[in-house]
Amino acid sequence: MITQPGFLASEFPPGVDVFDYKTLIPSLEGSMWAGAFTKLSLLVWMAVAIIIVFFLVTYRNPTLVPSKKQWLAESAYGVVRNNIATDIIGPQGVRFAPYLATVFCFVFVTNLWSIVPFAQISPNSHLAFPVVLAVLTWVIYIGIGIKKHGLLGYLKHSTVQPGVPWWVHPILIPIEFLSNLILRPITLAVRLFANMFAGHMILLVFTLGGVALWNAGPLLLKPAALGSWAFAIVMTLFELFILSLQAYVFTLLSATYFQSSISEEH
Amino acid sequence: MNIAQEAPAPAEHGYNVLGVPLAEVIVGLIAFGVLLFVLTKFVFPRMESMFQQRVEAIEGGLVKAEKAQAEAAALLSQYKAQLAEARTEAARIRDEARADAEGIRTDVLAKAREESDRIIAAGREQLAGERASIVRELRTEMGSLAVSLAGKIVGESLEDEARRRGTVERALADLETAGAR
Numbered sequence: 001m002i003t004q005p006g007f008l009a010s011e012f013p014p015g016v017d018v019f020d021y022k023t024l025i026p027s028l029e030g031s032m033w034a035g036a037f038t039k040l041s042l043l044v045w046m047a048v049a050i051i052i053v054f055f056l057v058t059y060r061n062p063t064l065v066p067s068k069k070q071w072l073a074e075s076a077y078g079v080v081r082n083n084i085a086t087d088i089i090g091p092q093g094v095r096f097a098p099y100l101a102t103v104f105c106f107v108f109v110t111n112l113w114s115i116v117p118f119a120q121i122s123p124n125s126h127l128a129f130p131v132v133l134a135v136l137t138w139v140i141y142i143g144i145g146i147k148k149h150g151l152l153g154y155l156k157h158s159t160v161q162p163g164v165p166w167w168v169h170p171i172l173i174p175i176e177f178l179s180n181l182i183l184r185p186i187t188l189a190v191r192l193f194a195n196m197f198a199g200h201m202i203l204l205v206f207t208l209g210g211v212a213l214w215n216a217g218p219l220l221l222k223p224a225a226l227g228s229w230a231f232a233i234v235m236t237l238f239e240l241f242i243l244s245l246q247a248y249v250f251t252l253l254s255a256t257y258f259q260s261s262i263s264e265e266h
Numbered sequence: 267m268n269i270a271q272e273a274p275a276p277a278e279h280g281y282n283v284l285g286v287p288l289a290e291v292i293v294g295l296i297a298f299g300v301l302l303f304v305l306t307k308f309v310f311p312r313m314e315s316m317f318q319q320r321v322e323a324i325e326g327g328l329v330k331a332e333k334a335q336a337e338a339a340a341l342l343s344q345y346k347a348q349l350a351e352a353r354t355e356a357a358r359i360r361d362e363a364r365a366d367a368e369g370i371r372t373d374v375l376a377k378a379r380e381e382s383d384r385i386i387a388a389g390r391e392q393l394a395g396e397r398a399s400i401v402r403e404l405r406t407e408m409g410s411l412a413v414s415l416a417g418k419i420v421g422e423s424l425e426d427e428a429r430r431r432g433t434v435e436r437a438l439a440d441l442e443t444a445g446a447r
Binding site: 034097101 | 289290292297300301304305306308309314319323
């Protein structure tokens with residue numbers, strides 16, 4: 001960035017346009033398929049490829065006493081299976097473990113792009129990708145709820161709070177309906193999207209801000225530029241923490257929703 | 267500050283932060299679907315079976331160790347029993363040997379005593395026989411001696427059968443009764 005400071009500094013302060021990735025195939029420019037062949041889509045495909053290759057290679061010849069790589073692959077699945085699926089949903093949660101583990105790996109690796117050099121943007125900072133995952137989770141938890149309790153039974157199960165005075169129900173039922181059946185996928189998607197969006201913004205601010213300070217002229221501002229870049233590194237580490245946490249939270253909340261759908265009590 | 271200015275009018279810039287383009291949704295769906303399919307079909311079931319195998323291996327190992335321990339304990343008690351058996355056997359053999367030796371000793375003693383008794387008895391018998399034959403010889407000899415002696419002294423033949431026989435017999439009977447007394 002120091003070699004081309006003038007070019008980058010002109011972008012400061014970064015606006016939302018930095019998230020507007022143009023298609024990598026010029027002939028598609030302007031068509032509705034432009035979004036399918038951007039840098040973000042490429043990163044999604046690469047994430048999927050990396051995860052698949054990682055699991056297939058590490059689990060090609062599994063042994064009873066695992067090698068280091070096999071252990072790593074097993075922990076990725078085992079942690080989600082035991083510490084999320086089984087702990088929250090119970091013994092029957094094992095059947096959701098494959099979905100939850102896939103969600104976790106997908107979100108984690110796509111998030112990880114945000115701090116990988118040259119990628120440095122997470123596909124999840126575009127709302128569409130979190131929405132896909134959140135809607136899938138929503139469909140599943142409503143589906144298993146209806147399968148277990150029946151359509152009306154599930155509506156009652158998820159909206160009517162037991163032990164509440166009858167006159168509160170007219171207020172409570174719409175609120176519960178809204179929060180449990182409508183807002184859950186939205187909050188799930190927006191939480192992930194906003195975190196990755198804001199994370200990218202913060203990294204840009206400190207990196208490009210450093211460039212702007214360096215180019216500002218007065219010698220006195222040069223140390224401030226260095227400080228800004230140093231802080232960009234600190235924020236990158238912070239971003240690593242946030243992106244892991246968001247992957248975990250997304251998986252955890254999905255499991256919680258599944259659990260609430262198939263639980264007997266409210 | 268740019269954000270603040272642009273946020274109200276995103277359409278102007280052509281980029282909507284909260285937009286959900288269908289193309290990206292499709293990419294996301296297909297990509298995630300492929301990932302879910304591959305992992306659920308080829309990876310996670312193998313991991314589940316591996317976890318299961320591991321559980322079984324550990325449980326099997328525990329069972330095996332328990333079995334080995336039980337086997338060792340059984341062998342130990344068997345050896346101990348055998349040892350005790352051998353000890354009692356040895357003691358029994360020793361006792362028997364002692365009893366045998368005692369028996370042999372008494373046997374030998376008894377036999378020796380019997381033998382000595384027998385020898386003594388035989389000696390006595392022989393002695394008695396010899397004595398009897400000597401007495402018999404003496405008796406005949408003494409008779410003829412006494413007769414010839416008396417004949418010499420008297421000077422006449424006492425060859426008269428009837429007299430001689432009676433005289434000698436009487437004399438011998440007197441002698442015998444005198445000897446027995």
